[in-house]
Amino acid sequence: MSETIDQTTDAPVTPSPTDALWVERNGVRTYTGFSARGARVEVGPVEAGAVFTPGELLKIALAACAGMSSDRAFARRLGDDYAVTIRVEDPKDMAEDRYPTLTEKFEVDLSWLDQTDRDKLVTIAQRAIDKACTVGRTLKAGAEVPPAQFAPPAEQG
Known part of the structure; x- marks a missing residue:
């Protein structure tokens, strides 16, 4: 297992277990991606506009x-x-x-x-x-x- 260093304290940080990640369908070829930490991102085709x-x-x-x-x-x-x-x-x-x-x-x-x-x-x-x-x-x-x-x-x- 590799070890990372917290850049603010120079203390070793133990990697967290895999956080849950998922997408939910919004419409035709458009989805919202979520993390268990509350982050979200809109995903879809270029034609859908303001999405990645x-x-x-x-x-x-x-x-x-x-x-x-x-x-x-x-x-x-x-x-x-x-x-x-x-x-x-x-x-x-x-x-x-x-x-x-x-x-x-x-x-x-x-x-x-x-x-x-x-x-x-x-x-x-x-x-x-x-x-x-x-x-x-x-x-x-x-x-x-x-x-x-x-x-x-x-x-x-």
């Missing part, structure tokens, strides 16, 4: 995971209030209906660092991402996706 597509959520998850994993490295060198935007804009292969490449592009001002310090910070940030980004590590490992399971709705008591 599942592919967009995949890209956002990868970008956010890379950002969270590298946050401490950047904050130590750039300060707690550093600004960063992380984009994942690689196109979908329409014929295969998948994303063959997902590239994280960090937009962060490192111009005030000399080249040696810039290279060192980028290396440290990349190591942090490679070690701690669960989404990236899962994708790189080629996570198994078994066939969907189908069951009647749980009875409400």
